Amino acid sequence: MSNPVAPTNSIFKEDILKGKVAFVTGGGSGICKGMAEALVRHGAKVTIVSRTFSKLEAAAKEMRASTGGEIFAVAADVRDPKQVQAAVDKHIAHYGRLDILINGAAGNFLSLSQHLSFNAFRSVIEIDLIGTFNTAKCCFPHLKASKGSIINVSATLHYNGQVFQSHASAAKAGVDALTLVWANEWGPLGIRCNSIAPGPIANTVGMAKLSPDGGDAVRIPIGRMGQI
Secondary structure (H helix, E strand, C coil), rough: CCCCCCCCCCCCCCCCCCEEEEEEEEECCHHHHHHHHHHHHHEEEEEECCCCHHHHHHHHHHHHHHHHCEEEEEECCCCCHHHHHHHHHHHHHHHHHCEEEECCCCCCCCHHHHHHCHHHHHHHHHHHHHHHHHHHHHHHHHHHHHHHEEEEECCCCCHHCCCCCCHHHHHHHHHHHHHHHHHHHHHHHEEEEEEEECCCCCCCCCHHHCCCCHHHHCCCCCCCCEEC
16 A cells, blocks of 8 residues: 655655555554554554554544544554464465564552552563563564564653653663663664653643643753654
């Protein structure tokens, strides 16, 4: 399928990712949906993954309409290695290769540590941190074959001890640690591994909870939040 790329302000060539195939967890909404769409706009084919297929397919349909690109939707819970492996297998059966992995599946809510249940803390660790490990491990053979790239979506929460965010901070600190280890372990095999740590992003579910009035913008030198 051809990609009639919509105008962007990108510094990259419109077809810089032509021939590349990406697997994006959390790709049905928020930041990772925006990342998936950006990949498609630059020529890549993409699989988006999250737990709810109806929401995924709606997002895929929207992106197909806006980009003319190819987006494949697969439902999986990243906490379950068997579901992740099945999703990766479906991706390979559909596209035949894997060049780019974006680990972005995440769970979050606001709670002071003393009010946070043991189960709630564990749940976020399982989605954000263990889910990142599960997905990378299942994708590893295909990324090794293509000498591909991993992008882990981290956060800035743990840099300054963001209140109400002990669970997500611990998980994302772990994601940063995995990124460094994988860069050292897998770099010699040709796999690049990096993380990105988005700050406050407007019009996302997370910022609607953390800063419903947009007050966090005053802490940003440029005076505004990021945009998807």
